Amino acid sequence: MLKVRGLEVGYGAGRRIVNGVDLHVDAGEIVVVIGQNGAGKSTLLKGIFNMAPFRSGEVTLDDAPVFARSPPALLLAGLAYVPQNRSLFPKLTVAENLRLGGFLLRDRGKVERRLDELHTLFPILAERRRDYAASLSGGEQRMLEIARTLIMAPKVIMLDEPSIGLAPRMVDLVFATARKLAERGAAVLMVEQNVKKALQKSDRGYVLELGRIQIEDRAAALIDDERVGSLYMGVSS
Amino acid sequence: MSDILEVDSVSKSFGGVRAVDGASFRIGAPGIYGLIGPNGAGKTTLFDVICGRQFADSGSVRLAGVRIDRLRVHQRVRLGLARTFQECRVLEEETCLDNVLFAAQDKNLGREMIQTFGRSEAYRRTAMAEAERLLDLVNLGNLQAEPAGNLSYGQRRLLEIVSSLIVKPRLLLLDEPASGINPTLLNMLRDFLLRMFAERQIVVVIVEHNMEFIMSLASHILVMHQGRVLEEGPPAAVQTSQRVIDAYLG
Amino acid sequence: MLPARTAPLLSGALFAAALYLVPVPFAGYPYVLFALTLTLCYAIPAMALNLLLGYTGLVSLGHMGFAGVGAYVTAVLMKHGIASFAPSIAAGTLAAGFVGALVGVPCLRLRSHFFIIVTLAVGMLLFLLFNNLDWLTGGAAGLPGIPRPRPLDLGFAVVDPRRPVGIYLLAATVFVLVFVIQYALVRSDFGRSLAAIRQDETLAASRGVDVFAHKLTIFAISAAIAGLGGGLQVVFLRAAAPQSFGLLEDINLVLIVIVGGAGSLFGPSLGALLFVALPEALRVADAFRMVLFGAALVALALFAPRGLWGLAAAAARKLRSDESAVARVGHS
Numbered sequence: 121m122l123k124v125r126g127l128e129v130g131y132g133a134g135r136r137i138v139n140g141v142d143l144h145v146d147a148g149e150i151v152v153v154i155g156q157n158g159a160g161k162s163t164l165l166k167g168i169f170n171m172a173p174f175r176s177g178e179v180t181l182d183d184a185p186v187f188a189r190s191p192p193a194l195l196l197a198g199l200a201y202v203p204q205n206r207s208l209f210p211k212l213t214v215a216e217n218l219r220l221g222g223f224l225l226r227d228r229g230k231v232e233r234r235l236d237e238l239h240t241l242f243p244i245l246a247e248r249r250r251d252y253a254a255s256l257s258g259g260e261q262r263m264l265e266i267a268r269t270l271i272m273a274p275k276v277i278m279l280d281e282p283s284i285g286l287a288p289r290m291v292d293l294v295f296a297t298a299r300k301l302a303e304r305g306a307a308v309l310m311v312e313q314n315v316k317k318a319l320q321k322s323d324r325g326y327v328l329e330l331g332r333i334q335i336e337d338r339a340a341a342l343i344d345d346e347r348v349g350s351l352y353m354g355v356s357s
Numbered sequence: 358m359s360d361i362l363e364v365d366s367v368s369k370s371f372g373g374v375r376a377v378d379g380a381s382f383r384i385g386a387p388g389i390y391g392l393i394g395p396n397g398a399g400k401t402t403l404f405d406v407i408c409g410r411q412f413a414d415s416g417s418v419r420l421a422g423v424r425i426d427r428l429r430v431h432q433r434v435r436l437g438l439a440r441t442f443q444e445c446r447v448l449e450e451e452t453c454l455d456n457v458l459f460a461a462q463d464k465n466l467g468r469e470m471i472q473t474f475g476r477s478e479a480y481r482r483t484a485m486a487e488a489e490r491l492l493d494l495v496n497l498g499n500l501q502a503e504p505a506g507n508l509s510y511g512q513r514r515l516l517e518i519v520s521s522l523i524v525k526p527r528l529l530l531l532d533e534p535a536s537g538i539n540p541t542l543l544n545m546l547r548d549f550l551l552r553m554f555a556e557r558q559i560v561v562v563i564v565e566h567n568m569e570f571i572m573s574l575a576s577h578i579l580v581m582h583q584g585r586v587l588e589e590g591p592p593a594a595v596q597t598s599q600r601v602i603d604a605y606l607g
Numbered sequence: 608m609l610p611a612r613t614a615p616l617l618s619g620a621l622f623a624a625a626l627y628l629v630p631v632p633f634a635g636y637p638y639v640l641f642a643l644t645l646t647l648c649y650a651i652p653a654m655a656l657n658l659l660l661g662y663t664g665l666v667s668l669g670h671m672g673f674a675g676v677g678a679y680v681t682a683v684l685m686k687h688g689i690a691s692f693a694p695s696i697a698a699g700t701l702a703a704g705f706v707g708a709l710v711g712v713p714c715l716r717l718r719s720h721f722f723i724i725v726t727l728a729v730g731m732l733l734f735l736l737f738n739n740l741d742w743l744t745g746g747a748a749g750l751p752g753i754p755r756p757r758p759l760d761l762g763f764a765v766v767d768p769r770r771p772v773g774i775y776l777l778a779a780t781v782f783v784l785v786f787v788i789q790y791a792l793v794r795s796d797f798g799r800s801l802a803a804i805r806q807d808e809t810l811a812a813s814r815g816v817d818v819f820a821h822k823l824t825i826f827a828i829s830a831a832i833a834g835l836g837g838g839l840q841v842v843f844l845r846a847a848a849p850q851s852f853g854l855l856e857d858i859n860l861v862l863i864v865i866v867g868g869a870g871s872l873f874g875p876s877l878g879a880l881l882f883v884a885l886p887e888a889l890r891v892a893d894a895f896r897m898v899l900f901g902a903a904l905v906a907l908a909l910f911a912p913r914g915l916w917g918l919a920a921a922a923a924r925k926l927r928s929d930e931s932a933v934a935r936v937g938h939s
Contacts, residue, residue: 132510135539157396157566158536285397313396315606349602353595354568408813434815446810448803459803462796464815466824473795520814 121147121307122168122199122276127177129160129167136174137163139331145276145307150298152310152318152339155328156352161311162204164328165278169194169201182275192224200269204280208261210254214245217253221268234271241300242267259290263297276307283314295321315352319343327351359422360385361560362407362528367416367426368584369402376402378584379416387558389550391571391592394581395605400564401443401532403581407562408440408530409433421527431464437527441517441534443564449506453497453516456505457488460520484523491519495549511542515549522553528560535567543567547574572596580604619790626779630772640771642887646876647778648843649883651836653863653875654789655829660861661869662793663825664805665715666723669730670833671860675737675852677703677834682750682847683743692756692768696838703834704827706733711826715819730857737849749848753841774843781839782876785832790872792828801825862900866907868916877916 122145129138137160145151155161166172168179170191179187181199189197208217218238222231239246244260245267253264262282269277279298283291291314299321302308312318319325319339327335327342329351335342342348362384369377377399384390394400405411407418409430418426425433448456461484463469492498495515500508505516514534521529535543547570554561565571571578572592579589582604588595595601633639652674659665677699684695714725737744744750755774758767767773792798800821803811812818841847850856859882867878882900911918 135537156568313607317607349606350596352568352605353597353602354570354572355596410809429817430812431815431817434813440813442810442813446807446813448806448810450806451802455799459799460814462799464796464800464817466797466817466820469795469797469800470824473791473797524815 121145121182122309123178123180123183124168125178125180127164127167127179128175129163129172130174131163131172132174137331138167140177141328141331141333143309143326143333143336145309147275147305147307148302149323150302150308150310150321151324151326152312152322153326153328154312154315154318154342154348156354159328160331161328162280165201165280165309165311168278169199171201195272195274196224198272198275200272200274200277202265202269202277202279202282204284206261207265208253210252212253213250214253214256214264215249217264218245218249218268218271221271225272231271234273238267238270241270242297257290258286259293262286262290262294266294266297266301270301274306276309277301279308279310281311281313283312283317291317315348316343359419361387361421362562363417363419363422364403364407365417365419367403367406367413367418369399369406369411369413371402375584377406377413380581380585381416382579382586382589384560384562387554387560388577389554389561389563389575391575391578392562392564392581393566393568393571393578393595394587395607397583398581398604399584400581404440404530404532404562404564408438435464438530439521439524439526439528440530441514441521441532443532443536445510445513445517445537447505447508447513447517447520450504452502453492453505453508454485454488454501456516457492457520457523458484461488461523488523491523492516494552495519495545511538514538515542515546518546518549522557525557526559528562531561531563533564533566535565535570543570550574568596623783626783627776629779630775634772637771638887640775642884644771644775644778644843645840645887646879646883647775647782648836648840649860649863650782650876650879651785651839652833652860653867653879654785655832655836656860656864657869657871657875658789658792658801658825658832659829660864661871661874662798662805663801663822665822665826666719666726666861667826667829668723668727668861669733669857670726670829671837671852671856672730672733673703673707673830673833674837674840675733675849676706676830676837678837678841678847678852679737679744679750680834681838682753682841685842686750686753692842696835696842699838700831700835703837704831707830707833708823708827710830711823715822715826727854727857731854734849734853737852744847744849747849749846750841751846753845753847755842755845768842778839778843781835785835786872786876788832792825793872797821797824862904864914866900866903866914868914870913871916871920874914874916878914881915 124141124143127138127141128136130136141164153161153164163172167175170189177187181197186194186197218235219231222234225231242263245264248256253261256264282294286294295317298308298310310318310322319342322339325337325339325342326333327348334351335345335347337345360383364380364382366379366381367377368375368379380399380403392400402411406413409428413426417424420436420438423436425436448459451459458481461480463480489498492501497512497516505513508516518534534546538546550561563571563575575592577589578592578595580587580595580601587604588598588601629643630640652670656667656670659667680702681695681699684690684698685692710729714722717725738747755769756777758765766776768777800811800816803816804818804821808818863878863882864875866881868874907914
């Protein structure tokens with residue numbers, strides 16, 4: 121569904137944070153990218169979503185080349201992105217935040233229909249649809265951000281550290297939400313800090329270090345892979 | 358003979374979140390020390406408390422036996438503490454040489470005012486030779502007269518560290534010095550720090566995320582997790598400690 | 608660490624000499640001397656504000672208030688014959704410095720946006736005092752009838768401040784004194800610390816600078832110098848009026864410094880020349896003047912953030928580098 125080949129991403133002239141990454145995510149699976157701080161995980165997602173100044177490489181969505189498209193065009197093509205920092209409008213209601221997910225869609229009827237679907241899928245959000253987004257708990261806010269992307273009915277959803285700063289119960293909620301999306305046929309690409317839990321809830325994993333993929337395997341295998349721990353501790357192989 | 362740095366049960370909360378939760382450690386001997394830990398472990402907050410950017414809610418910090426946790430930043434600096442910033446701060450409009458010389462300037466207000474009308478520049482002459490030598494060591498010698506704002510990011514990092522070292526601090530705190538630096542420059546930085554330590558025998562505490570860098574540089578590592586010091590020891594021991602690995606992997 | 612290109616000692620001496628020689632061609636033109644003397648009176652508080660704004664990065668929107676403190680203290684002492692010129696103006700200067708320190712202690716702890724607003728409030732407060740303490744300041748009517756200083760016998764000549772040439776020379780002397788103080792402060796270690804505070808307070812503190820103490824010191828010095836300028840002005844005009852130290856004048860002073868060139872030694876004087884002497888020369892109406900200056904300010908913000916002095920300095924640099932380039936080509 122999403123294929124990335126030879127992606128290089130940088131912020132300033134000359135310095136590449138992501139140094140040639142190949143990865144792919146298929147429909148219905150959750151793929152997690154793990155790695156130390158500064159390894160380039162967030163930059164990788166930004167690079168895919170065309171939100172970094174210096175990029176080169178290939179990105180295809182459903183075999184269509186999308187590398188050069190702008191973020192709005194990517195959204196319309198079916199690629200969604202939930203950034204690491206809070207991206208909600210705290211003083212708008214839950215329903216208004218959700219509706220804003222469909223900002224690019226002309227067909228308001230479609231937006232409303234999708235909104236109803238989301239209310240069925242996420243009963244908690246339905247219950248609190250008239251509350252201000254700021255009044256939700258951390259986990260519920262994350263859920264709202266993820267749900268918001270679904271208005272566009274994306275094929276691929278990218279999540280940047282969805283569990284960060286959340287209590288353990290909330291972390292479970294967020295990962296469960298990601299699984300729901302995958303079950304409905306989306307391809308989910310997550311970048312995560314919480315290595316153990318993320319690997320437990322994912323299908324496959326990539327380990328990113330110094331801007332390159334160092335290890336690639338099924339998530340279950342990576343959990344027991346000692347190389348992962350060593351990589352995190354900077355032990356040179 | 359008191360420890361050079363003594364952190365005793367320091368706690369600091371931000372709006373209900375305990376960023377540092379009773380952290381304690383001692384550093385008695387000169388050396389290069391690494392302070393590592395996963396995100397949210399409280400490293401930066403503890404660092405800020407030691408430097409004076411934040412005041413601890415409870416606990417104490419002692420520098421060579423003197424309590425510093427209630428002192429303001431500049432007072433701690435006068436007692437021999439020096440620090441660099443994660444975001445890398447230099448005086449952009451001043452030349453590299455002036456950046457370094459300013460660090461060496463006597464900043465006592467009374468003496469500065471006397472100097473205004475006495476016009477003695479003696480300190481500049483004595484510091485000049487050392488400033489030039491240090492700048493040469495980090496390949497900034499030929500950029501002495503260049504405004505710091507024109508330097509590349511890596512060069513500014515080196516300038517910032519050089520400026521911190523000219524005052525011969527007792528305790529040098531480096532906040533993620535490797536962040537944003539390319540591998541070649543990192544090697545130079547590592548070699549420079551090792552050389553400075555050999556010359557000056559001070560205590561250097563480095564907060565770092567870059568594991569390869571800190572493990573190959575520090576002689577002793579302190580690991581923080583959930584606001585406390587989880588473990589400490591030589592790099593090899595810390596790298597293979599299951600407790601530490603678990604802390605990182607969650 | 609030179610905050611701005613400065614003329615070496617020789618040019619300074621030449622400049623001072625030129626200043627003193629101005630009356631020679633203009634002795635018969637009292638109006639020209641009047642305009643220039645007034646310019647010098649404004650240049651002094653402008654240099655004071657420049658120390659804060661241009662060198663330390665502190666925006667004070669009520670600075671003429673301190674000039675007013677100096678002005679009224681000087682005026683009251685001289686009008687009622689309590690003291691002669693020198694002690695009166697010294698008292699005015701010290702009083703302004705003291706008020707500055709008083710104001711500075713609570714205000715300088717505030718972050719920049721709040722600090723700016725509070726200085727505005729302080730300026731307005733001081734104006735209200737000048738305007739309403741009738742028994743002391745004469746209220747809205749002000750204090751007319753301030754005597755000029757007595758003539759000074761220098762041996763080779765007599766300087767009579769009661770005449771245009773005399774008061775001009777007195778103003779020029781005070782100007783030179785303030786200029787030298789400005790120069791000494793800016794080029795000293797203290798000035799370097801101020802420049803560091805302006806560029807990055809957090810960094811300055813981490814290098815051992817007691818930021819608050821430095822700010823308070825320069826704020827008090829700046830207020831004192833403004834007071835000195837105020838005292839000179841009311842002695843020159845023979846009257847003290849609250850409007851001279853109100854909101855409009857506060858803003859005028861900021862414009863003088865910024866348009867002239869904040870952070871340079873000569874910028875404030877250039878600004879004073881432009882804002883004081885030129886309008887007098889052109890006899891331009893007040894309202895039109897403000898429109899002109901507003902437009903000038905916008906243009907400068909867009910094209911010359913270092914003010915007119917900055918433009919001149921940049922042009923001079925370009926000229927020098929062009930010359931050397933031409934010289935090199937010529938020798939190929």
